[in-house]
Amino acid sequence: MRVGIPRETLLGETRVAATPETVGKLRARGMEVLVERKAGDQAHFSDAAYAAAGVVLVDTASALGAEVVFKVHKPTRDEIAQMKPGALLIGLLDICHDDGTWKALADQGVSALALELIPRISRAQTMDVLSSQAGIAGYRAVLEGTRLYARFFPLMMTSAGSAKPARVIVLGAGVAGLQAIATARRLGAQVYAYDVRPEVKEQVHSLGAKFIELDIGESGAGAGGYAKKLSQDAQWREQALLAEELKKADVIVSTAQIPCMPAPVLITEEAVIGMRDGSVVIDMAAASGGNCPLTEQDKTLRKHGVILCGISNYPALMPTDASNFYSRNVMNLLFHILDLGGGELDLTKAMEEDEIVGASLIAHDGRQRWEPKIKKKE
Ligand SMILES: NC(=O)c1ccc[n+]([C@@H]2O[C@H](COP(=O)([O-])OP(=O)(O)OC[C@H]3O[C@@H](n4cnc5c(N)ncnc54)[C@H](O)[C@@H]3O)[C@@H](O)[C@H]2O)c1
8 A cells, every 4th residue: 555645735834744753654564655755844854764764755746646645734626636536535624614625535536534523532542633733732822922921931030130920821721721721830820721611620720720710601511522602691701701810811822612613702802901011812713713803813913012923823833743743643543444444444344333434534435424514603
């Protein structure tokens, strides 16, 4: 079996879907690996390192023409046209935005596994790209906060006087939020966190942060461990009660998301006006509309004296480790599929017998198998 690794073409993407370490493991299972020249360049994996791991360095068409293709982002139409009918594509396939890609894959006869749809169950943890990349994002986002905040995070006592520790508020304590809490704590900040799912309180405490309790009149816990959309009343209460807390923050790291929906607004313009000059908002939900309506995706702005950061691809700022984690997740998924087929790539059998493959296979046998339930902002 030949596995192809094309170079990512999306602007700003620096990751690569397989590293010299993982291609070595694929080779050890008897696969031939075709890596596009310079595919790992921006993640600091040289062609020489891939060659030493035994891959064949190829052009774009050959990498896309393999039986199995690993990518980070969804392919363009031009890339899909270069894929072989019957091939398997594994990648992040942007499952909330239907721009015709999934149908184009099905029409090309390509089977496609969307990593975003892998169920968040214990058995699938080694394949969970959302978690591995969100952890990196939470860490890197706090470092961005330290860069933009013109003061110290830890308590500093010097002969020139002392500086108070920063008060960091993390909104949304999922995978990214918990890593942000841990990182800000390691840097010596006083950390507070809030989430609509009350069950995360214990996890927040275990990381040494304080949980902000708000009485918004309902729980935000939804299906599958995710949050659900709040009623309009609860949203207003949440915004008003949070505004009081946010006034006291030096740095806010907001991560709140609801799958396939616009991010909830947690930091209103009034809340920003209430913050001190030089405070920082790291809005990690910028790509889905932002937790603060003043944030703009991939821009850093200053409004009402507050610095608002809308970086949307934090893992791409740490491409070496992000690629290390990503490529291990993808490799584990391929090995899992092969194990289900007794060493063969039998997607129909895997899809019918296994929840992980069944849930994430969005195109197979010429058919699109996924229709997102996208809800728009009211
Ligand atoms: N293998 C596993 O068992 C596994 C692995 C990873 C994650 N998970 C679970 O998956 C779930 C989703 O995690 P995620 O990090 O992908 O979440 P996410 O990125 O979808 O959302 C981030 C956080 O924002 C919170 N949020 C949403 N609306 C909010 C609002 N209005 N106010 C405040 N907070 C709000 C959510 O509750 C969530 O904690 C969690 O329950 C997590 O524990 C399970």
